[in-house]
Amino acid sequence: MDVKFEWIEEMSVNHNILDEQHKKLFEKLNELLRAIVDGNADNMVQELVDFFENYMNKHLAYEEEYLKDIGYPYLQEHHEQHEIFVKKYNELKESCDCSANNEDNHRIIFDIENFMGLWLTNHILVEDQKFAQYIQQRNQK
Ligand SMILES: [Fe+2]
Numbered sequence: 001m002d003v004k005f006e007w008i009e010e011m012s013v014n015h016n017i018l019d020e021q022h023k024k025l026f027e028k029l030n031e032l033l034r035a036i037v038d039g040n041a042d043n044m045v046q047e048l049v050d051f052f053e054n055y056m057n058k059h060l061a062y063e064e065e066y067l068k069d070i071g072y073p074y075l076q077e078h079h080e081q082h083e084i085f086v087k088k089y090n091e092l093k094e095s096c097d098c099s100a101n102n103e104d105n106h107r108i109i110f111d112i113e114n115f116m117g118l119w120l121t122n123h124i125l126v127e128d129q130k131f132a133q134y135i136q137q138r139n140q141k
């Protein structure tokens with residue numbers, strides 16, 4: 001399977017650590033999608049789901065903490081965007097029992113990760129870009 005989701009230069013938020021985290025999220029998401037498509041063992045898929053979820057939560061918290069530190073004026077709006085995502089992700093996740101070994105669950109996991117990829121791409125390109133400009137202006141001072 002080809003790489004499904006990709007970090008591109010236009011996604012840079014002018015902050016190395018955040019850019020690295022975004023790249024890692026795409027990398028792990030692709031790994032997970034590949035594992036599902038290749039029909040890898042459930043425990044491997046589960047491990048990737050857990051890692052991804054953990055990493056995503058850490059990233060969102062790190063990003064918000066950083067935005068707070070630099071006094072980003074639209075932090076609340078940004079936080080709400082993150083919350084919408086977490087809520088939707090949890091709802092989708094609850095609808096599947098990832099431990100059970102059946103085709104349907106794989107389809108649901110696939111849907112979750114697909115949703116993740118689209119959300120991530122859109123969020124980084126649109127919402128994260130809003131604070132990227134703020135960081136850039138700040139760096140120029
Ligand atoms: Fe982000």
Ligand SMILES: [Fe+2]
Nearest residue numbers: 063123127128
């Ligand atoms: Fe964000």
